[in-house]
Amino acid sequence: MGSSQQEQYPLDVDAVREEFPILDRKVGGDVTTPGEDENDTKPLVYLDNAATSQTPDRVIDAIADYYRSYNANVHRGIHHLSQEASVAYENAHDRVAEFVGADGREEVVFTKNATEAENLVAYAWGLNELEPGDNVVMTQMEHHASLVTWQQTAKKTGAEARYIRVDDDGRLDMDHARELIDDDTRMVSAVHVSNTLGTVNPVSELVDLAHDHGAYAFLDGAQSVPHMPVDVGELDADFYAFSGHKMCGPTGIGVLYGKEHVLEEMEPYLYGGSMIRRVSFDDSEWEDLPWKFEAGTPVIAQGVGLHAAIDYLDDLGMENVHAHESLLAEYAYDRLTEFDDVEVYGPPGDDRAGLVSFNLDGVHAHDLSSILNDHAVAVRAGDHCTQPLHDELGVAASTRASFYLYNTREEVDQLVDAIDDARQLFA
């Protein structure tokens, strides 16, 4: 960075990158032994952030510090370490609540990932409540995490699954949404930001539509919470899900936000230790929220890591993160659409989240991403867990470059150069 064009970019990327040593590694050698060795010779260009983001040193340190100095099970021991771990684990819930605008830890359930958050509600609410005649409304751009979960829950309960159409610009057809959401709708499950199209959906409108018809609204925030300021209270969603590993945190932790009174009414999803207050041979009573939904030894180290990740993101400022990525996405969109043989999916460059999915004419996405990999450019190829959406787009697969707070315009240029190499090879 550094040229005059860069001045609008709000983050000091050189400084940011210092905290991510992995971004300095080289790749290209044998993949059967993890980590860089002498056969890895090409500097990595990491553009697969929508799949998972990299982890800054301070998050790694926070996790290591937990294991080194206060590792213990939570809520079980009255010994010192257990108390330290319990306080840290509870604080992590508070920190998440504060970050996304929830009312408190009661509304924040830690899960394994966003997918499990979807499943939690499908099992704890959907299987118990849905019945024939009901319908669940999704969008055609749902990630499989939400689509498969609600599709199967609908099948099991006899409810109907409906999908709001996506128009040619990759936006939701809101007239169609108004047609589909009716008084038999019990759940509207919609992706906030599409992981394939980069579309930012009008979710407030969808939430209002759901509520007008007495339905719950579940928003999939896996691609929004990491990248833009989100206030679940303001959105008025009943449920909201996201994953730690896409927001500078560790794998193994996801978050289910749920309105307190809604979670209160739901049955537990997993049974076992930690989620009970009293157990007899005849029956059991549940623990308070959110612990009622966190059976067994929970994701303690991951909670500590997620807390550190949120502190990190707040230090940078989510507005800045968002602005940085939006500029990169717009630049990538502009550069890619310069070429007649590149088809870019989704809305125009100045109206999208920080990712770009595309196809190069005559080159299968898997071939393209293999050639990009030869240039050490890491992208995602395939259907990005949105297979039905790809059916709608009329392609089996696409290639996706997704950006985060440490990416640069130079990396976008490297992507474009690597695409040109593929173009030459296949010409």
Place this chain on the structure above:
Amino acid sequence: MGIGGGSDMYRQQILDHYKNPRNYGELDAPTFSHTGENPSCGDTLTVDVGLADDGETIESVAFSGDGCAISQASASMLSERLPGMTLDELDAMDTDDITEMLGVDISPMRIKCAVLARQVAQDGAKLYEGDVDDLDVTKTEGDEV
């Protein structure tokens, strides 16, 4: 050499077979024909096989399909390799035989593209010989990665 894949995956031979596939199309009177796909990549292949009068020696092969360079080039090369081989020899072909035939290292995530043609031919032969009867379309396993 490691199994990193690397630029070598698109050596001239592969690109040549991809751009100019051999034996592309259908046989007039195949002894058997079978179809397969990689659901997650969208690679599809149909392989037609004609046997000699001995009922076990492969005489002619044609294929048609759509997909990535690795899957299509592999089918093209296999269509040149198979004539003269017996069904037993076809059945004995493993993944190493395919990577050796391709002459390049295939990265782990792309192996299922490389072996699709072999799998389709083998399953077609098994169906023809009556060893299996419940197979409609061959699908190489491997979900979205």
